[in-house]
Amino acid sequence: MSVLRRSWGLSLAWLAVALAALLVSACDGDDATPETPVPTESTMGSSTPGPAATFTPTPEPVTVMIEAGETIQEVVDQHPPGTRFVLTAGVYREQAIEPRDGDIYEGEPGAILSGARVLEGFQEQSGVWVVGDQTQQGFGTGRCAEAGSDICQHPEQLFIDGEALTQVGSTDDLGPDMWFFDYDNDTIVLSEDPGDRLVETSVTGFAFTGEARGVVITGLTIHQYANRAQAAAIDASDGYAWTIQDNDVSWNHGYGIRTGDSAVIRGNHVHDNGQIGIGGQGDDVLVEGNEISYNNRAGFASGWEAGATKFSRTHNLVVRGNHVHHNYGAGLWTDIDNIDSLIEENVVEHNLNRGITHEISYTATIRNNTVGFNGQGYDVWFWGAQILVQNSQDVEVVGNQVIVGEAGGDGIAVVNQRRGDGVRGPWVSRDVRVLNNTIRYIGAVGQSGMGDDTDQSPACAGESGNVFDGNTYHVPDDATEYWAWCGPVAWVGFQERGQELTGTLEIVASDAATEPEAPAGDLPPNG
Incomplete structure (x- = not known):
């Protein structure tokens, strides 16, 4: 039976404790040199694991030291596959590396791979400052958030003393703090004299890519690469069993990191990239313990493909224990034919769009995540949900802690539309089970439940197997329509439609002051 209780205060301790625990875990050992990871076996804990990702590295690999000023690929080519390359402190500019099987690339503290070159020789012309001979122009793709603009498509960026400037047309x-690239005349133009300040422009299309197996990349700062949208500064999509661990990956134009089969992406800080932090495809991928924040700096349309993450056509993907926050788009997003996904124990907060989304895909478990204050940038229908299952079947959403901010967003939602067929049959919302979650609404906005805009709304029928039950809701009152089942309803109406027969409703005084900080806000200008 359902339970209705009234109380007058609910601590947000669950959010603080979850975030603190995750941050402590992420920060452990920051002052120590991490042990170089060697890929031997990936045991990812999926409820339906596939074959283990295995690779046997060269025993006791030879170590080769590299210093700034050397061309890394030339050094690599002089040594056999499976060599351990240690990059000493310094800035390695315009390096593009294609590893071989078993190579290890390890950075000492202060080792930086930069895809930018230094610009000098600005001259004043008609009140602006100009430097010529700028022939770099990367291939552009993608849809910009600003209507009629294509600036986000250009992978070139410009930095003064390490700060990104906004590109204008x-x-x-x-x-x-703005710059203009006159592609027709091969010039870069500033409004002010940069003087003796360090001016850099990104020119190199990638840091690491290739088909090698068992590559390890660790301890590096990798930034300012001019990789186009949908390509990555670290691109493991054609490789096998890459381990990308404990790196700072930032201010690259497209993706920060792109996955491939049996990739392990662990303990990285992936932030301020132009399009997306981490994403890609592949079987048996593990994304664990990363901080993913402030991505989509270039201002792509988030509904196209921008924000923290986006994974497509994966099998046995595990996304665990990440802190995903303040991205200018979606948080954790699995979209198109993802099968047997496990998304657990993440903290996902203050992202402009949805928190966690499983879209046109198949079997998944979304459990024990802390998700709050997402979706305030586009809160129409259920598109501002903290957790959204969209045209996917056989999905369990269980044990999550969810909070909907006063300014907007939704709780846990399931949506069914006409989306066609995938590798395992129709993309429809069926057998979605939302069980034993806790959902709090601070204000009078947002809903949890089901939406179906197809003929006769089959996803809301009993035979669909879609069910909400055993969840606990904290709301300011029991009359507001915080729920929907092919139409908005209050608590009693939700139960009349067969939902939450063992659910719990608690009336909690609204306390907007408990919202910890502002949401991500509007999309930034192209930076």
């Missing part, structure tokens, strides 16, 4: 648009 003409000299007339220039102002402080």
Whole structure:
């Protein structure tokens, strides 16, 4: 039977404790040199694991030291596969590396791979400052958030003393902290004299890519690469069993990291990239213990493919224990034919769009995550959900802690639309079980439940197997329509539709002051 209780205060301790625990875990050993990971076996804990990801590295690999100023690929080519390359402290500019099987790339503290070159020789011309001979122009793709603009498609960026400037479309648009790339005349234009400041522009298309097996990349800062949208600074999509661990991956134009079969992406700080932090495809992929924040700096349309993550066509994907926050788009997003996904124990907060989304895919478990204050950038229908199952079947959403902010967003939602067929049959919302979660609404906005805009709304019928039950809701009152089942309803109406027969409703005084900080906000200008 359902339970209705009234109380007058609910601590947000669950959010603070979850975040603190995750941050402590992420920070352990920051002052120590991490042990170099060697890929031997991936045991990812999926409820339906596939074959283990195995690779046998060269025993006791030879160590080769590399110093800034050397061309890394030239050094690599002089040594056999399976060599351990240690990069000493310094800035390694315009390096593009294709590893061989079993190679290890390890950075000492202060080792930085930069895809940018230094710009010098600016001259004043008609009140602006210009440098010529800039022939780099990367291939552009993608849809920009700003209607009619294509600036987000250009992979070139510009930095002064390490700070990114905003790219504009003409000299007339220039102002402080802005720059213009006159592609027709091969010039870069600033509104102010940079003087003796360090000016850098990104020119190199990738840091690591290739078909090698068992590659390890660890301890490096990898930034300012001019990789186009949907390509990555670290691109493991054609490789096998890459381990990418304990790196800072930032201010690259497209993806920070792209996955491939049996990739392990662990303990990285992936932030301020132009399109997406981490994403890709592959079987038996593990994404664990990363901080993923402030991505989509270039201003792509988040519904196209932008934000923290996006995974497609994976099998046995595990996304565990990550802190995903303040991205200008979606948080954790599995979209298109993902099978047997496990998304657990993540903290997903303050992202502009949805928190966790499983879309046009198949079997998944979304459990024990802490998800809050997402979806305030586009809160229409259920598109601002903290957790959204969209045209996917055989999905269990269980044990999550969810909070909907006063400014907008939704709780846990299931959506069914006409989306066609995938590798395992129709993309429909069927056999979705939302069980034993805790959902709190701070204000009078947001809903949890089911939406179906197809003929006769089959996803809301009993034979669909879609069910909400055993969940606990904390709401300011029991009359507001915080629920929907092919139409908005209050608590009693939700139960009349066969939902939450063992659910719990608690009336909790609204306390918007408990919201810890502002959401991600509007999309940034292209930076």
